[in-house]
Amino acid sequence: MDDATRKHHSAAAGGPPETPAGRKERELARHRREVIAAAEKLLSDRPYHAISIQDIAQAAEFSVGYLYKLFPSKEDIYKAVILHGTDSIMAVLDETVRACEAEHAGFETCLTRVVHTMLAWMMENRAYIQGSLRDLEALSFSMGMHQLARRRYGAAFRRLDAIFQSALREGRIECESVEMVGSLLGALVWGLVRKDVVDGETEKDWTRYAPMIVRLIARGLAPEGGTR
Amino acid sequence: MDDATRKHHSAAAGGPPETPAGRKERELARHRREVIAAAEKLLSDRPYHAISIQDIAQAAEFSVGYLYKLFPSKEDIYKAVILHGTDSIMAVLDETVRACEAEHAGFETCLTRVVHTMLAWMMENRAYIQGSLRDLEALSFSMGMHQLARRRYGAAFRRLDAIFQSALREGRIECESVEMVGSLLGALVWGLVRKDVVDGETEKDWTRYAPMIVRLIARGLAPEGGTR
């Protein structure tokens, strides 16, 4: 297990509260994580349908049969890959938001830190991002995971929205809805990263996009008469 | 084989859309369009790999064998779906840009019209957009169509960039590169539409997003001290 993967894992540990009780359960959970890591890695090389259960088994160094003890189906393995990824990013995002809240940081500071956190996570998880562009997004859609995500990360999203809400209340920005601010943020972050991946620019430092994104949101949504 | 390949070429991987001369060729082209329409429609219902050639044949009301006279492979059918979509949006987009050029319209006017055109096209092609979200994007990636797109629409993109270029020169906006302006525009348009599709909001009037997108670009990229 390489460095990046381990980081990835520790990040995911802060997700939804599943603390496996027994020894067996812990073992199973560890094996599941290994399978997920292998499956994710394979996905950055070739599309979902070119990856067979046999491939995943081989990459994870388990037998095919055991994979079916760990997951009910191939689809579920990739559901788990997706959840692993989204859990991970939501965890770091939520951590950042909580820190901002605790420090009573100003709107632009919060925004900057949030955007920076997202971009940094994406850089550390290029395999996931690449796979995401290739397939995970579509799979996510097919598997109805967006609904699941809303339930699963509702609290985190609400905390993020609270930041936007107070910026709206303070008249720093104006926008038809809080959700829209989040959407714009997501659109910009994902859109810029997406372009680089599509262009094969895999070495760029995506965090450099943070100031521009913040500027677009902060000044683009600033009320007509200026912030002052 | 050579012959077959040549025939397919124009439809599947071809250059700018040609107007076929002969009667036969026109029939063939019409049938290809029918298949493309059927395939696109199916894709808004279920993912690429859940759609079989039989399904497409049935939907298009042709036999399986004939589909293979129209297209060399299943992959090529979806390549054609993608090209049909991108050709279509690029055509209307280019038309808008040319009109703006001809009228020497100002930067914000251009921007507004461009964004509006894109959103309007997306509304009129919801099936395509839905399929795109589901799979076309990933397919596009897998099939290496982004490179093709750059060649195919290079001229149109350059014309669009020229608008941003002159805005940069006039000091109305500042940005590290012209391409970045285009990327931001694309990210915002696509990101907002994407959210609605994911949320199942298929009835919304997406053109209502135009002013906000324009504002984000125009004011978000406006030079520090204002335009004056």
Add this chain to the structure above:
Amino acid sequence: MDDATRKHHSAAAGGPPETPAGRKERELARHRREVIAAAEKLLSDRPYHAISIQDIAQAAEFSVGYLYKLFPSKEDIYKAVILHGTDSIMAVLDETVRACEAEHAGFETCLTRVVHTMLAWMMENRAYIQGSLRDLEALSFSMGMHQLARRRYGAAFRRLDAIFQSALREGRIECESVEMVGSLLGALVWGLVRKDVVDGETEKDWTRYAPMIVRLIARGLAPEGGTR
């Protein structure tokens, strides 16, 4: 038996070649010959199952539909190819045998001329021979054409056997049966040619094998104490 079948019958499975009466019939017969020639040629390049009706149609410069007016099926085309080949060799063979008979030529002379005739024909019909090695033999077997051949060429074979018969009667050779002499002859001719084709030696002068073949038969079958 419907009309179409009757028409085909004479060409595909028929008895001795008839001289078609009407203009139409003559035209059809000519077209059939053209198709046969094209099909035979294709067979020297690739195996039967890699040759499609479309290929034959293109090579013969007819439409697919018309091929089905000339022959009831693909199989029948190749039946006709086989019969064309066997008719041709049997014709020259029979001519040689008749000439020998007429001239009251001696056994070895007859043998030499017969063997020479066969080898010469094979050289002139290398495409057929190559196709034969590749597929025609197997097709012939599958289509039960050996029985047909026996009926079709019975008379010619009997004339050839008469030569061997008289050699047996004269005590020049001894053999359990006349047919065996023919079989040995066929085995040697076909076996030597076959080896060269398999070895890719397509330029050799096969008629050079004639003396050796004759010697094997004449001396190999000569009675123990010599002919005297």
Add this chain to the structure above:
Amino acid sequence: MDDATRKHHSAAAGGPPETPAGRKERELARHRREVIAAAEKLLSDRPYHAISIQDIAQAAEFSVGYLYKLFPSKEDIYKAVILHGTDSIMAVLDETVRACEAEHAGFETCLTRVVHTMLAWMMENRAYIQGSLRDLEALSFSMGMHQLARRRYGAAFRRLDAIFQSALREGRIECESVEMVGSLLGALVWGLVRKDVVDGETEKDWTRYAPMIVRLIARGLAPEGGTR
């Protein structure tokens, strides 16, 4: 893929037959042999292209999928059938030749034993012979197996040729080349058997042909003035 290819290699296109070490490997090898036997049997009933993978699977009492674990393709199954047959006959032939060498047997004795061995093997492998006549020969040709055969059995052929060579040196026979003696032998053996199979005479004792074949070679190639 690499792994699968390697596994298949030994069975389908491999060098001299190996004795697999592990239990698994032995099982696999046994299953391959069963498939080969089933495929060979089917081929004596109907031609190659009328035999589907499903048919072979059913006859061998395996699933279709498992056949593809045993062999990479249908073609490879029949390559294996051919190699199985040729390996088998070459093995008994080589054994006979070695015995003759060891005993310093005379030319005619050697010849007789070699011919007898070939004919006896053919009687014991009628299904193979029938299939061979029907298709294997043509397949062999299409698959370029004659080249392979030359490499694979080169040593055995050289040992056989050595017998002919010494007969030539001793002046017992004269012939333009050693290979030609082998070709004549092959032509006679194969030609006579072929005739019986074509005629449907499947019950005949082919070994009865041995003396005649030997006589044709020995006396037909004997030098002009006699051996003394």
Add this chain to the structure above:
DNA sequence: GATGAATGAGACTTCATTCAT
């Protein structure tokens, strides 16, 4: 008459899944 667009049965092959060991 002659064409070739259109058909659809069937071939080969893959791979998610199961279950005896």
Add this chain to the structure above:
DNA sequence: CATGAATGAAGTCTCATTCAT
């Protein structure tokens, strides 16, 4: 507990054959 041999449904693609023009 863990394995991987074995399964067979389903996918893509081909091509002999037909029939409206």
